Amino acid sequence: MGRDVILATQGLTMEFKGFRAVNNVALEVERGTIHALIGPNGAGKTTCFNLLTKFLQPTAGTIRYKDRDITGLKPADVARLGLVRSFQISAVFPHFTVMENVRIALQRRRHGDSFDFWRAEKALRVLDAEALELVEAVGLSEFARTLAVELSYGRKRALEIATTLALDPEMLLLDEPMAGMGHEDVDRTAELIRRVGKERTILMVEHNLSVVASLSDRITVLARGQVLAEGDYATVSKDPRVVEAYIGAGHA
Amino acid sequence: MADTAALDAAPIAAAVVPENRDDKALQRKIFIGLALLLMVAPLVLYPVYLMKVLCFALFALAFNLLLGYGGLLSFGHAAYFGMASYLSAYGAKVWGLSPELAILVGTATAALLGLVFGSLAIRRQGIYFSMITLALAQMAFFFALQAKFTGGEDGIQAVPRGALFGVIRLDDDRAMYGLVAVVFFLGMLTIYRIIHSPFGQVLKAIRDNESRAVSLGYRVNQYKLAVFVLSATLAGLAGATKAIVFQLASLTDVHWSMSGEVVLMTLVGGMGTVFGPIVGALVIVTMETYLAQFGAWVTVIQGCVFVLCVLLFREGVVGLIARRLRKPL
Numbered sequence: 001m002g003r004d005v006i007l008a009t010q011g012l013t014m015e016f017k018g019f020r021a022v023n024n025v026a027l028e029v030e031r032g033t034i035h036a037l038i039g040p041n042g043a044g045k046t047t048c049f050n051l052l053t054k055f056l057q058p059t060a061g062t063i064r065y066k067d068r069d070i071t072g073l074k075p076a077d078v079a080r081l082g083l084v085r086s087f088q089i090s091a092v093f094p095h096f097t098v099m100e101n102v103r104i105a106l107q108r109r110r111h112g113d114s115f116d117f118w119r120a121e122k123a124l125r126v127l128d129a130e131a132l133e134l135v136e137a138v139g140l141s142e143f144a145r146t147l148a149v150e151l152s153y154g155r156k157r158a159l160e161i162a163t164t165l166a167l168d169p170e171m172l173l174l175d176e177p178m179a180g181m182g183h184e185d186v187d188r189t190a191e192l193i194r195r196v197g198k199e200r201t202i203l204m205v206e207h208n209l210s211v212v213a214s215l216s217d218r219i220t221v222l223a224r225g226q227v228l229a230e231g232d233y234a235t236v237s238k239d240p241r242v243v244e245a246y247i248g249a250g251h252a
Numbered sequence: 253m254a255d256t257a258a259l260d261a262a263p264i265a266a267a268v269v270p271e272n273r274d275d276k277a278l279q280r281k282i283f284i285g286l287a288l289l290l291m292v293a294p295l296v297l298y299p300v301y302l303m304k305v306l307c308f309a310l311f312a313l314a315f316n317l318l319l320g321y322g323g324l325l326s327f328g329h330a331a332y333f334g335m336a337s338y339l340s341a342y343g344a345k346v347w348g349l350s351p352e353l354a355i356l357v358g359t360a361t362a363a364l365l366g367l368v369f370g371s372l373a374i375r376r377q378g379i380y381f382s383m384i385t386l387a388l389a390q391m392a393f394f395f396a397l398q399a400k401f402t403g404g405e406d407g408i409q410a411v412p413r414g415a416l417f418g419v420i421r422l423d424d425d426r427a428m429y430g431l432v433a434v435v436f437f438l439g440m441l442t443i444y445r446i447i448h449s450p451f452g453q454v455l456k457a458i459r460d461n462e463s464r465a466v467s468l469g470y471r472v473n474q475y476k477l478a479v480f481v482l483s484a485t486l487a488g489l490a491g492a493t494k495a496i497v498f499q500l501a502s503l504t505d506v507h508w509s510m511s512g513e514v515v516l517m518t519l520v521g522g523m524g525t526v527f528g529p530i531v532g533a534l535v536i537v538t539m540e541t542y543l544a545q546f547g548a549w550v551t552v553i554q555g556c557v558f559v560l561c562v563l564l565f566r567e568g569v570v571g572l573i574a575r576r577l578r579k580p581l
Contacts, residue, residue: 053467055467075466075467076469076472077469077471079466079467079468080469084467084468084469085467087464087467091463091464091467092461092464093456093457093460093461093465094460094461095460096457096460100453104453104454104468105468107450108468109469111450113470113474114450114453114454115451115474115478117446117452117478117482118445119449119451120445120448120449121448121449121450121452121453123450124453163468167468167469
């Protein structure tokens, strides 16, 4: 077929005390695409995400990233391979300024580990220009010196994306990037994701179907921990099983 | 649908953080003020009392590095303080080491102990972390009680102060005070530097949002262990110095109540502030010294002060001042 798969899982399973939150999932994400993972509540999307980024250890199955088995890696090491995630609740460092939030990510990418406790913080100023560029890219320049905790929700999400981009990841995993956003922010963030997705692979969990429809190249539908359907939006939205899973049996 | 949750849109009043340089300038002024205070204080106050305050202040500063900046509540810091004081006392008395070497031996002991205990404790989080540090510290206490060289209930007494670098006799309280003041000040500067280093920046990130730090590729356990060892080492420096000052190492220094006391000092002064622990140590040591006539009531009074502190200013004395000034202290 000649498909260029960057991330693939086989038989991915996560069992919590007898309950299979994720059951035998085979997922393939092609390089350079925006791939969406959708499904009704409790379908196992977020668990799946946590498995892919190794925040959870799967009970069975394998995960391959860039032809490398990452099933046994620790989450920090997965991030170092260029597979970086965001979180459902906006994950920023609340007591850092917007600039510092981005800079801490740059610090990791440029300097690797920072055990240099004897050096002054001034050493980090070389990263300021690049940090500011990233802050500008997500439209937060006027807030560069604001503490993250004081930002509005939508801006926190933008900051989170800037921080993630600072790592220059090959692949981004976005967990409900639009959750809790107002219309204005949704449009702005969708635009940002589209722009970012031009050079990278993105896998995202998202509830907002209109966003999914307009952004994604490919969609995987999960229900009860299993893959129900896969394809582009037109295919998936017409699939009777998907309609049933969303609306619920009995109402269809 | 998620997008129906109407949020923000209205521009927020940008609470712009003041220029970092101003904060640093203020802190630098405080450092200079403290240096001057250290020079003048022995002219006015009893040097032995001052030395006690300084030793505990350094201990509390070291503890605050771990709690306030690493976000790790150790409930066994007496182990590093106490074992360092034993080794320092033993070195000076039995091996006949000069005071600077004795202090070095004590400090190194604490560092090693911190490495061993720390690598066990950081495997767990929150209350479990605290409980493991407590359990390990209790083992250190038991060791101090049973081992031959620590002198059991008697401790190590009549430790010679000796001569610094073989030249300056420390029997004179003023000379001794000079050394303690220098050790304290350098210790404080070291901690300040750690907090404001690239390493410190990562620590604060981990404290603020650990899973995000992980997702950025930081191996957080290595950072936690590093700050644990640094904190234990500096706590050891305080304990080792104290043993030379008071010419005594005893079970009090490794007892769990000592671990509690340093928590108290840090919270009263202001956890996560640069200068808070110094104020906390000053308050607690002063109460112990000047209220000693009330005997067991000191504990009750301390308890009341603590409760009042928590009720009235949870961020501690310095934390409260910092909030009023809107500047980090």
